[in-house]
Amino acid sequence: MKQKVATTVNGRRHEHEVEPRLLLVHHLRDNLGLTGTHIGCDTSQCGACTILVDGKAVKSCTMFALQAEGKNLQTIEGLAKDGELHPIQQAFWDEHGLQCGYCTPGFIMASAYLLSQNPNPTEDEIRKGLEGNLCRCTGYVNIIKAVQSAAKTMSSPSAKKTTVAAGGN
């Protein structure tokens, strides 16, 4: 039997009736049309479906849609503001941090969480912070560069204040 779920996604409130077994990632993709969140493994290894739930990085295949009741969600589509790329997106572009692009939204969201917790991570801390995401194209070399570059941009005094987590907590 379907049940009601209300969430705030990228700042907008949504209400849907969903099957209890529906995964959050399917809810985002199929009901909300937010197809930037990808599915790569079905077993929570690859992290392509990573989003922010109340500011924390979560693999959206590990949650039922119903568990997101009342939560603040941010997906890759909510990161750029007013047509301007988020510094992490810009850094992935500048550093060639993506090739096929399929894992990229998950990496960017996981990086957003990492940098919200640790604005100036070392290379080791980046490797540790992104260990839940898999990429098959880049050998991770330029992903690390991108996160380093984003950290630099975001922590520079002239950087505009950017909301990393929709929840603002």
Place this chain on the structure above:
Amino acid sequence: MAVTQLVGAKIHRREDPRLITGHGHYIDDFVRQGTAYAAFIRSPHAHARVKSIDVTDASKAPGVVGVYTARDFKGQLAGTHPAAPAFVAEKKYVPERFPIAEKEVCYQGEIVAAVLAETKGQAADAANMIQVEYEELPAVMDLEKALDPKSPKAHEGAADNVCWDLTYTPPDLTEAAFKEADVVVKQRILQNRLAPVPMEPRGVMAEYEGFDKKLTIWMSSQNPHFIRLFVSGSMGLKESQVRVISPDVGGGFGSKISPYPEDYLVPALSRLAERPVKWIETRTESIQNATHGRGQYYDVEVAAKKDGTLLAMRVTQFLDVGAYAGTFSAFQACACLMAGGAYKWKGISARTVGILTNRVPTDPYRGAGRPEATHLVERMVDLVAGELKMDPVEVRRKNFIQPGEFPFTQNFGLVVDSGDYEKALDVALKLVGYDDLRKKQAEGRKSGKYLGIGFSTWIELCGFGPSAATAPATGGIALVESAQVRVTPTGSVIVYTGTHAHGQGHETTFSQIVADQLGVPYENVELRHGDTAEGTAFGYGTYGSRSLAVGGVAISKAVGKVIDKGKKLAAHMLEAAEEDVVYEHGSFHVKGSPDKAKAFGEVAFASYGMNLPSGMEQGLEAVAYFDPPNLVWPFGTHIAVVEIDAETGNAQLVKYVAVDDCGNIINPLIVDGQIHGGVAQAIAQALYEEVVYDDDTGQLKTGTLLDYSIPGIGEIPAMILDHTVTPSPTNDLGVKGIGEAGTIAASAAVINAICDALSPLGIKHVDMPASPDKLWKQMKEARN
């Protein structure tokens, strides 16, 4: 090509804005009104007879549109799976393969039934209600045992398990050289079976419009035109009735080249059910059913003089074909033809044996045959060096094909276009700090430290390819490439290529070439691919590092034709003779009179007007095909430095240097990215990945990314990259290929480094994946 600004520059990819903002269009992002969702029921057994299929319960399940078995596709789909000649023209036995099995299943995952339902969930639920009764048959899992005449057969009723057995060059060819040898080294070298694992699994959506008799297929493919060819033929449609769209594709690595059962079944289901049908592969379905790579072993012997001169090689490839011959499975036999690597040999005798087993078929996986060739020759050279107590660098230097010897005809008659192998080696040695490393190694050995330095002075043949070689290899269609360049009245340029990008950045690289050649702003150039309804009559797709060296050159040729027409028209407009008009920096002008000029945009606009030279048709567009005169031959030196933990056997890469030469470079950012990814995939093979089936039952044991361990961000080291540039004389751009280079090069460097590290223990060879448990055991045995 003129002196340029864009070619050679690190232009940021124009693909990226959509991909970094979540606005890419991958196959699962598409949906059509009224879509039904397909789920497939697959054999849980490696080999079995299908006794009966009971669909009663499934048919009544909520939301079910229909349940289908082999019988339902009779009259819908004709023909069997295509198996190209590739490098083995005559095959002994190619079992017939239909998209859906009827009486016998030959690998775990083979489809026996399909369900269509209103939702994905309902399709999956109903699939679980289908009752299939099987009678298990013995599974053929071991390559050596499979060749025993008494072995069970991978297919019931088959005479044996030999798909092919081809001797390219007989052993007696190398007899004299082996007699003259001071030293002979022998080794069996394994190539672990690998799953390609593009992060986006496969997927197909099809819509058959019965009244128009038109079929549209959206799918995640590396070569949509070939899919159109195969599927139209099977469904009894004309190619013109079928449109294949391959949108953003989340990686391929070879696993999205050949047609799959679902590529036929989903369109056929759409025709049967009279509505759009969609199927997206799960990861387990992907590891179980998408073609695998490698899965081979080699018996190799090398004869050498005591001064390190290589004399001759004997190599036999034993290749696990899997349950059916993949479309390009015999391509992997090119490992034999490339076994000589960067060196000169008096003779190489080579044989390939393709063996049928009850595993999923193998097919090209990034590098396909060339990583295996590099791995075997680079291992053998190190074994020779070890036997002679020589520095592996010196053995390499002594035997390299020399810069003055190109074009060089190697032992199998292939002509290596250009190279300077020692130059790349020298750059790499300097970057890695070789002399210091050897000192550090010697120091460390005194205190029981296992530090190893491994080399791979790799070469590659790619850029498929010349019609004379490739038309026979495919059974008729030459793997040349097409391009169409269209200039609109306002001077914007739309370029269609028959290649397909799935991460390689063609939209950027190819636009750089066009913008430079035409002298127009980069932003004015639009690059399109992946839709058979657009562009030329046929495209050839992307694999074998061919897109730039064949497709890019075709584009450049088409641009040349546009300029030629522009010159004729500009001459008419300028009232000058055509031969007096030159085209430079986006402007046609009269030789010696730069002021007497017409800009490209003016000429484009005029081409759609009324004042044309006599006999000239309106418009400014051109089609070109490029049939390369030869393959291209990239090369380089990779050096891996490893430390092995004496207690745990864990091999840690502490330094990785890659010096690659892919001829002229269009976009260094993209080239380096390709190397990073390629190296990572080879490190993955060397240290981490292996598809494992149960030896007896043929059950897949590595069916998820939990069990099949593709490396994460913690496993791949930083890389130090550099390049030498030796242009190819094969094409006007002087380019080679770079898509597979890293994968071709790196496994040998890593394993050679491990063997070097463990040489104090007397360990000469280590097979892949060199996992800690395997190394630990080998070290323990060696110590005892």
